[in-house]
Amino acid sequence: MYDLHVHILPGIDDGPETIDESFQMGKIAYESGTHVLVATPHRKDVKEFHSLNKILFLTKKLNNLFLKNNIEIKLLLGMENHMSLDLVDDYINGFAITINRTRYMLLEMPFFGSPNYIFPVVYKLIDLGLKPILAHPERIEMFQKDIKTLDELIKIGLLTQITAGSLLGVFGDIAKELSIYMLNKDLVNIISSDTHSDSGERSPRMNDGINFASQIIGLEKVNKMVVETPLKVIQDKPIT
Numbered sequence: 001m002y003d004l005h006v007h008i009l010p011g012i013d014d015g016p017e018t019i020d021e022s023f024q025m026g027k028i029a030y031e032s033g034t035h036v037l038v039a040t041p042h043r044k045d046v047k048e049f050h051s052l053n054k055i056l057f058l059t060k061k062l063n064n065l066f067l068k069n070n071i072e073i074k075l076l077l078g079m080e081n082h083m084s085l086d087l088v089d090d091y092i093n094g095f096a097i098t099i100n101r102t103r104y105m106l107l108e109m110p111f112f113g114s115p116n117y118i119f120p121v122v123y124k125l126i127d128l129g130l131k132p133i134l135a136h137p138e139r140i141e142m143f144q145k146d147i148k149t150l151d152e153l154i155k156i157g158l159l160t161q162i163t164a165g166s167l168l169g170v171f172g173d174i175a176k177e178l179s180i181y182m183l184n185k186d187l188v189n190i191i192s193s194d195t196h197s198d199s200g201e202r203s204p205r206m207n208d209g210i211n212f213a214s215q216i217i218g219l220e221k222v223n224k225m226v227v228e229t230p231l232k233v234i235q236d237k238p239i240t
């Protein structure tokens with residue numbers, strides 16, 4: 001499996017604090033069937049308190065650690081980019097990066113509220129040749145309140161990533177209901193873990209969520225969401 005939304009770099013955002021925990025997260029992911037992870041630290045934290053060099057260095061360091069310990073997992077670099085007015089400039093200036101330097105950008109909408117610059121910023125990203133992937137739309141209030149905005153964003157070409165834990169109710173009943181609705185309506189492209197720690201409900205284990213999704217839409221479709229489509233993303237291939 002491929003996990004495109006992972007907070008695994010130590011001491012960068014609200015993910016793990018130590019490299020030991022990062023290593024454990026990789027080990028758990030590997031043991032539960034994931035072979036490629038994309039580290040997606042929050043842009044705000046990287047930009048304000050760290051640097052691109054630092055996250056590149058940590059990604060390399062973790063890959064070496066996995067290799068040394070025979071954990072056959074590959075860690076790639078991306079970023080979770082929150083929607084903001086400066087996102088386009090940050091991309092142009094190298095502060096906002098895409099998944100594995102492809103056209104695919106993990107984009108997080110505000111959890112609450114619906115600022116009026118969402119569509120203008122999205123259109124500018126598309127004009128730059130980018131293909132945004134909406135991070136966990138099932139957890140975003142504006143989509144929970146009104147599915148029309150989500151439909152509209154999908155219609156203009158955005159992809160969607162739901163979080164495995166949402167299907168199990170980790171983020172509440174509304175997120176669970178919306179993720180199930182999205183599965184049934186064919187509105188999901190990718191399932192990821194959005195892991196933040198080596199234990200608890202936000203561990204890298206996606207199996208329970210994936211089994212749950214399989215019961216609803218079948219294994220073949222779920223396979224597409226955790227293998228075929230994420231593979232195309234990291235290879236920068238088009239997704240139809």
Ligand SMILES: [Fe+2]
Nearest residue numbers: 005007080194
């Ligand atoms: Fe995240």
